[in-house]
Amino acid sequence: MTTADQQLTGSRSGYRVVGSSPAHHDFVDKVKGSLHYAADWQLPGMLYSRVVRSPLPSARITGLDAAAARALPGVAAVLTAADVPHNQTVERASGGLAELEVAMPVLAQDRVRYFGEAVAVVAAATQQLADQAAELVSVDYEELPGVFDVESARADGAPRVHEVGNTLVNWQIRCGDAAAAMAAADVVVEGEYRTQHVEHAYLEPEAGVGWLENGVLTLRVSTQVIEHAATIAQILRLPQSKVRVIAAYMGGGFGGKEDMTVEPFLALLVWRTRRPVRMIWDRQESLAASTKRHPFIMRYRTGASLDGTITAQQVEILGDAGAYPNLSPRVLFAGAACACGPYQAPNASITSAAVFTNNTPASAFRGFGAMQVVYGYEGQMDRLAERLGLSRIQVRERNFLAKGDLLPTGERLDTCVEIGQTMHRALGMLGEPPRPTGPGKLVGRGLGCNRHPYGRTIWFRDRASAWLSLQADGTLLIRSGVTDLGAGQAASLCQIAAEVLGARLDDISVYIGDSALNPPAGGTFATRQLYMSGNAVLHAARELRDRMAPVAADLLGVASGELEFADGLVRPASAGAPGVSTAVSLTLAELAAACDQRSISTAHLSTWRAAAGAFDPRAGQGDTFPDYTYGTHAADVEVDTETGQVTVLRYAACHDVGRAINPMRVQGQIQGGAMQGLGYALTEDMALTDGHPQAALFADYLIPNAQDYPDVLVDVVESGEGKGPLGARGIGEPPIGNVAATIASAIADAIGARPDRLPMTPERVLWLIDARRTPGQQSAQEGGLR
Amino acid sequence: MNKIQLVLTVNGRDHEVWVQPSQTLLDVLHDELGLADVRYGCGEGLCGTCTVLLDGEPVNGCLTLAVQAVGRPVTTMRGLPGPDDALHPLQECFLRRGASQCGFCTPGMVLTALDLVQRHREQGRGRPSREEIRYALVGNLCRCTGYTKILDAIEEYADQAARQ
Numbered sequence: 001m002t003t004a005d006q007q008l009t010g011s012r013s014g015y016r017v018v019g020s021s022p023a024h025h026d027f028v029d030k031v032k033g034s035l036h037y038a039a040d041w042q043l044p045g046m047l048y049s050r051v052v053r054s055p056l057p058s059a060r061i062t063g064l065d066a067a068a069a070r071a072l073p074g075v076a077a078v079l080t081a082a083d084v085p086h087n088q089t090v091e092r093a094s095g096g097l098a099e100l101e102v103a104m105p106v107l108a109q110d111r112v113r114y115f116g117e118a119v120a121v122v123a124a125a126t127q128q129l130a131d132q133a134a135e136l137v138s139v140d141y142e143e144l145p146g147v148f149d150v151e152s153a154r155a156d157g158a159p160r161v162h163e164v165g166n167t168l169v170n171w172q173i174r175c176g177d178a179a180a181a182m183a184a185a186d187v188v189v190e191g192e193y194r195t196q197h198v199e200h201a202y203l204e205p206e207a208g209v210g211w212l213e214n215g216v217l218t219l220r221v222s223t224q225v226i227e228h229a230a231t232i233a234q235i236l237r238l239p240q241s242k243v244r245v246i247a248a249y250m251g252g253g254f255g256g257k258e259d260m261t262v263e264p265f266l267a268l269l270v271w272r273t274r275r276p277v278r279m280i281w282d283r284q285e286s287l288a289a290s291t292k293r294h295p296f297i298m299r300y301r302t303g304a305s306l307d308g309t310i311t312a313q314q315v316e317i318l319g320d321a322g323a324y325p326n327l328s329p330r331v332l333f334a335g336a337a338c339a340c341g342p343y344q345a346p347n348a349s350i351t352s353a354a355v356f357t358n359n360t361p362a363s364a365f366r367g368f369g370a371m372q373v374v375y376g377y378e379g380q381m382d383r384l385a386e387r388l389g390l391s392r393i394q395v396r397e398r399n400f401l402a403k404g405d406l407l408p409t410g411e412r413l414d415t416c417v418e419i420g421q422t423m424h425r426a427l428g429m430l431g432e433p434p435r436p437t438g439p440g441k442l443v444g445r446g447l448g449c450n451r452h453p454y455g456r457t458i459w460f461r462d463r464a465s466a467w468l469s470l471q472a473d474g475t476l477l478i479r480s481g482v483t484d485l486g487a488g489q490a491a492s493l494c495q496i497a498a499e500v501l502g503a504r505l506d507d508i509s510v511y512i513g514d515s516a517l518n519p520p521a522g523g524t525f526a527t528r529q530l531y532m533s534g535n536a537v538l539h540a541a542r543e544l545r546d547r548m549a550p551v552a553a554d555l556l557g558v559a560s561g562e563l564e565f566a567d568g569l570v571r572p573a574s575a576g577a578p579g580v581s582t583a584v585s586l587t588l589a590e591l592a593a594a595c596d597q598r599s600i601s602t603a604h605l606s607t608w609r610a611a612a613g614a615f616d617p618r619a620g621q622g623d624t625f626p627d628y629t630y631g632t633h634a635a636d637v638e639v640d641t642e643t644g645q646v647t648v649l650r651y652a653a654c655h656d657v658g659r660a661i662n663p664m665r666v667q668g669q670i671q672g673g674a675m676q677g678l679g680y681a682l683t684e685d686m687a688l689t690d691g692h693p694q695a696a697l698f699a700d701y702l703i704p705n706a707q708d709y710p711d712v713l714v715d716v717v718e719s720g721e722g723k724g725p726l727g728a729r730g731i732g733e734p735p736i737g738n739v740a741a742t743i744a745s746a747i748a749d750a751i752g753a754r755p756d757r758l759p760m761t762p763e764r765v766l767w768l769i770d771a772r773r774t775p776g777q778q779s780a781q782e783g784g785l786r
Numbered sequence: 787m788n789k790i791q792l793v794l795t796v797n798g799r800d801h802e803v804w805v806q807p808s809q810t811l812l813d814v815l816h817d818e819l820g821l822a823d824v825r826y827g828c829g830e831g832l833c834g835t836c837t838v839l840l841d842g843e844p845v846n847g848c849l850t851l852a853v854q855a856v857g858r859p860v861t862t863m864r865g866l867p868g869p870d871d872a873l874h875p876l877q878e879c880f881l882r883r884g885a886s887q888c889g890f891c892t893p894g895m896v897l898t899a900l901d902l903v904q905r906h907r908e909q910g911r912g913r914p915s916r917e918e919i920r921y922a923l924v925g926n927l928c929r930c931t932g933y934t935k936i937l938d939a940i941e942e943y944a945d946q947a948a949r950q
Contacts, residue, residue: 023881030889031877033823033863037890040822128806201929203827203835203890251825251890252929283828486888486930664884668931672887675932698828704933706923711934 016566017498018726021664022505024491026249026484038222038248039207043276046209047076048127049269050134051281052120053289054112057323057358057691058146058159061110061139066120069136074125076273078137081109081119084268085237089260094329095460098617099169102162102356104324106235106264112141113161113323114360115691116289123269123277146358148691150297150318153355161323161356168321168354169329171336174620175408176347181312185303189383193300193376194757195740197320197686198293199695200365201703204251205286206261210269211276216516219266220246224257224483225523226515231260232267243267247483247513254485254676255364256290258525259326283698291363292686294319294331294354298339298376302383303347308390308398313345313408317352317373319362326363328354330457335369337624340408341377342419342451343399348408350620358691364525366676370452371737378448378741379756382748392745396423396449410621413628415721418656419449422717423632429652429713430634440642443649444750447634448741453625454527454730455723458613462626464532465519466540468497470548470602474568474589475507481521482533483513487732488665489529493537495661496725500541502565503588519605527730530661531626532608534725540606548602551594552586627722629729631655633674633738637746644766646682646747652713653738658722658729670735671712677739679704685759792856796821797865805852812836812847815862823863823893827927834926837894838862844898846925863893866900876900876943883939887930894926899940903947913948916941 029035066078081087088103108119120137124130145159152158153166160166182188208221217238229245236243250257262279269277281289296319303312317335321328336352385395401407403416427447436443456462467479478497484490490510498505511518521533549560552570556563564573571585586594595602613623636649653670660666683702687694695701722729740758748754753768789804796819803818815824815838827835829848836847839861840854866874873881876896886892902922906914914922919940920933928936 021884023884027881027884027886027889028873030886030892031873031880031896032867033893035889036822037825039826040816042817042820202888203825203833203927203929204888205826250888252888254929280826282826283830486886486890488887664935668884668887668935671932671934672930673932676929698830698832703927703929705927706920706933706937711937712932 015499017495017505018661019663021662024488024494026490035249037204037207037251038209038220039280041209041220043209043211046276046278047123047125047269047273048130049121049123049265049277049279050130051118051265052122052134052137052139054108054115054117054119056112056141056143057115058144059112059141060144061108061112061119062142063140064120065138068138069122069133072129072133072136074129075122075133076125076275077123077269078133079107079121079268079272081105081107083272084235086235089231089235091325091327093325093327094169094333097459097615098171099325099329100164102164102168102325114358115693116360117323118265121265121269123273146691148357148359148688150320150355150357153357161358166356168325168356169332170351170353171333171617172620173336173350173408174348175410178312178314178347178349181347182301182303182314185311186306187387188301188303189380189387191300191376191379191383191756193298193379195296195372195375196758197295197360197688198365198680198684199287199686199701200254200256200290201701202252202254202256205283206257206281206290207279208262208266209276209278210266212270212274216242216244217267217271218244218246219263220248221263221266222250222257223247223263224250224253224485224525226481226483226513227520227523228260228263229515232263235264236267236271244516249484250486252486254366255368255525258364258523259291261290284696287695287698287701288693291326291361293365294321294328294362294369294372296335296372298373300376300380302380304384306388308384308388308395310344310399312347313340315339315350319352319354320359321354321356322359322361323356324361326361328362331364331369333369333457334453335373337409338370338451338453339373339377341374342401342417342449342630343377344401344405345408350408359688360693366673366733367736368526368733371733374448374450374737375740375744375758379744379754382745382754392447393423409624411623415627415723416719417630418717418719419630419632422630422654422656423447423449425715425717426632426634426652426654429715430636430650434636434649436638441638441640442750443636443638444746444748445634445636446742446745446747446749447632448738448745449632450734450737451628451630452734452737453628455531455610455626456526456528458611458623458626459615461612462522462528462532462610463607464521464536465605465607466493466533466536467519467605468540468544468603470544470588470592472589472592472596474587474592476501476503478508478510478537479518480510480512480533480537481515481518482529483524485524487669488662489524492530492661493533496534496537497541500538500565501545502568502570504568507568527732527734530728531724531730532610534728536606536608538725539608540604543606544604547600547604548591548595551598551600552591555586555594556584627729629655629657629731629734631734631738633742635742635746637743637750639747639750639765641769644762644769646743646760646765648678648709648743651710653735654715654717655731655734656717656719656729657731658724659718659720659727660716661728666716666731667714669731670714673735674712674739675704675709677736678709680758681740681743682759792852794852794855794860796860797862807853809852810848811838811850811852811855814852815847821862821864825890827890834894834898835891837897837926839897839901844901863896875946879939879943883935883942885931885935885939891926891928895923895928895936898922898926903944907947913944
């Protein structure tokens with residue numbers, strides 16, 4: 001039907017289960033509609049709740065009267081800051097490295113710092129009563145001067161969002177002598193690139209249900225991180241053993257459910273009322289109060305020799321953190337660490353600051369700082385090509401990193417870099433350049449390459465555990481604290497275990513996302529779960545197999561090393577060969593029984609640890625990320641020179657995924673990431689005016705619909721050299737990164753001027769066209785890649 | 787507010803429910819009847835996660851009052867499979883094509899597509915084209931898949947349906 005169907009057939013790698021695309025039980029439930037999301041649980045006596053939020057971005061709270069709300073029949077609790085045992089969440093996103101320590105209150109006490117900040121929380125017998133009570137909570141505010149953009153916030157005398165200062169963190173990465181190399185460069189190109197606030201817009205709003213069970217505060221919520229149980233315990237001053245967080249399968253997250261959302265409010269209300277409580281943010285609340293993608297201002301200076309070789313990079317990044325730290329320190333770190341892209345930068349000076357404003361807090365969003373900078377570094381590559389009269393392909397090929405090369409941080413790349421192959425494959429999928437559809441239309445072709453990390457920042461010494469149990473009947477249980485965003489996080493673990501232990505997929509059940517019953521997996525973010533929990537399950541399965549293999553070997557009369565675990569059986573590896581009898585084999589049930597008779601456990605818990613390292617923030621050198629995923633996108637666009645409207649005609653994406661554990665889900669990640677990126681590139685803008693969000697309704701915030709863009713054509717490279725299980729690389733975040741740069745490159749090819757500000761709206765494109773409207777620049781109509 | 791008693795016919799069965807006149811069909815189906823496949827996504831009729839068939843036509847449950855559904859059959863996606871809980875052929879296509887990621891939009895997508903394919907058959911217009919499918923789905927947002935696999939699934943089903 002489409003070329004997206006390509007490559008879904010079996011693996012070329014010699015694996016039985018890995019490399020195929022079976023549908024897992026959670027997808028069966030999803031297409032039946034029988035999956036229960038966070039909002040779908042009801043418990044006897046359950047209360048409904050609502051958060052009271054600030055209507056001002058910067059104000060002192062001078063009074064709060066909850067008497068009328070409390071007096072409303074059916075209201076069970078109205079809680080304010082005074083009711084929170086420990087009214088602080090301090091995330092210290094960078095573990096205290098180089099950042100200010102600023103606490104975020106659960107409920108604002110005397111000061112609000114952004115529009116939508118939580119001030120009180122209400123529980124009542126019905127949702128309608130809870131909404132009514134929330135409106136009856138009367139809060140007096142004295143408006144204070146605010147600061148709403150990063151440059152004003154950095155100026156002398158700017159209003160302070162927090163007493164300690166407005167610059168949360170200022171990272172630097174340095175290598176060589178960038179100033180001297182820049183001065184000596186044959187050419188220097190400069191660019192300033194600006195990106196916008198963006199909303200995750202998962203279709204399932206923030207939601208959850210909480211209750212008490214055996215004295216344990218239990219929350220079943222839509223979250224990427226069950227490890228927040230520890231923070232919730234701290235807020236309530238409870239022992240960590242008395243808080244349990246269960247993650248429902250999420251209706252999308254994209255980083256927006258990485259910080260806590262409903263959890264602390266539910267926890268407070270359940271603890272106070274001793275009754276089950278449900279909380280669902282309505283869409284307007286989700287738009288106004290949930291975290292956003294950081295807008296970046298990026299100033300690039302790139303020095304190069306006449307043949308296009310980059311000799312120096314100077315990069316300055318400012319990120320709008322909004323009113324509280326959340327994960328901003330790490331987002332800006334990722335931006336700095338990836339600021340030079342998949343290119344050599346022998347002399348580099350990179351700074352990256354997270355700045356407080358009275359805007360909505362920004363935090364994790366698919367791409368996490370490493371995606372914003374693609375718009376900057378790819379803009380520089382196109383500019384360099386234009387300045388030197390080289391093709392955009394040539395200038396990239398001249399500078400691509402390769403295995404063994406050094407990054408600006410001083411780290412040596414120790415896996416292969418197939419970026420060139422992804423570039424040629426992505427461009428190849430586009431085919432012949434299109435022709436303009438009419439007068440006043442220009443077509444252009446663009447490309448965008450990226451280097452995107454997978455796995456947590458190295459100094460966190462990441463680890464993940466998995467617990468496998470072969471049951472007496474030969475079926476297999478996997479227990480893992482992984483949370484599932486819908487990308488098949490749980491399903492992939494089943495494929496890996498099936499590959500090693502030979503259990504049939506239908507015979508495997510996976511229990512995930514429970515902080516009490518599962519071994520910790522560390523949250524689903526940073527494109528880390530296939531890498532971390534995939535490796536944990538791979539190693540747990542291998543260790544369990546190695547423990548059971550001598551028993552099977554003994555019974556079958558062959559050496560342990562000659563056994564094969566496949567198709568629910570253990571047999572000599574030669575048994576599968578043509579003409580060899582398969583009579584000599586054990587079922588996994590027989591093996592489990594034999595192990596039991598010999599007191600050999602068929603359950604196994606294993607912890608996998610990522611490499612450790614350290615970063616020196618003063619020297620701007622050290623360890624950053626475990627490894628990277630490389631990819632290229634390419635697009636054909638048509639620009640209407642009368643209206644500035646950009647129509648995407650064709651879109652292609654290629655990434656080196658190392659090894660595709662499930663090729664169909666790999667394609668799905670790339671297609672979905674590219675589509676989110678198209679919204680980011682062309683329409684999505686969660687604009688704020690003096691701290692007030694301009695999009696109050698979903699109707700105002702335009703995410704792509706089925707008609708807006710063409711199918712995303714996908715190809716993958718399987719280099720087999722990733723650090724994930726069986727050589728896989730992560731693919732969750734990487735494919736959103738290339739898109740804005742790719743579209744900008746194509747627009748520049750069409751109209752001869754590059755948009756440097758997102759989103760690239762018709763107004764902005766038209767402004768560029770008008771500014772450059774001169775006769776004789778029709779070569780762009782050829783559509784070929786210059 | 788006073789509640790009133792209604793009889794709603796949902797997935798082929800009658801249900802007596804006490805509702806407030808202002809309650810939406812979405813709230814009654816999800817919270818009163820426990821139909822978790824009808825979901826709150828935006829409350830504005832824009833995202834399509836609360837899509838149900840009312841008199842056989844897709845509507846947004848969040849923009850329909852429960853009282854408006856009296857005497858008119860309501861079908862949710864859970865009403866599609868046969869008595870043996872087998873998947874509907876369109877659901878099979880969604881599964882085979884990987885058209886669900888988080889799955890939150892899936893019921894709305896399936897019901898809207900089913901209606902489109904059926905209307906084309908009834909009107910003798912054959913199978914809807916990929917572009918016609920795109921047009922029909924503009925009120926059903928998906929943030930995960932990029933739509934390609936959803937379109938693939940619906941096209942495959944439309945091909946099957948056209949052959950029957």
